[in-house]
Amino acid sequence: MIEEIWKKQDLDLPIEVLSTIETTIEILDENYSIERTAEDLGGYVAVVDRAGIKELKQHQLKGIISEYIDEIEGAEYISALFLCPNDFSIVVICKKELKNLIEC
Secondary structure: OEEEEOOOOOOOOOHHHHHHHHHHHHHHHHHHOOOOOOOOOEEEEEEEOHHHHHHHHHOOOOOOOOOEEEEEOOOOEEEEEEEEOOOEEEEEEEEHHHHHHHHO
C-alpha cells in the first residue's frame, strides 16, 4: 500500500512520524505552493508498507537511489528522500524493519 500525503491531515501514526510528515509538507508548501498537484513540481510524502516500497521501486523510483535515510527519533520508522527528475521529490516513510528494501 502507498499512501500519498499532499496536504496536512490526520493519520494513524505515532506523533513523531506525524511531525516529520508535517514538517516535510510545510517545506513543500512553502516552496511549491499548497495548490500543487501530481502534475506540478515539488513532490509528496508516501507512507508505505512492504508492498508499497516494491511498487514505488518498480515505477516512480525505478533506478533512483535515496539521497538519505533518517531514523525518526522516538518511533520505529524511517524517512527516506528520493530526488526524481524535474525538481520532484518523494519522501518515503516506512517502518525501520523495511530499511533494507529502501536501500536496494
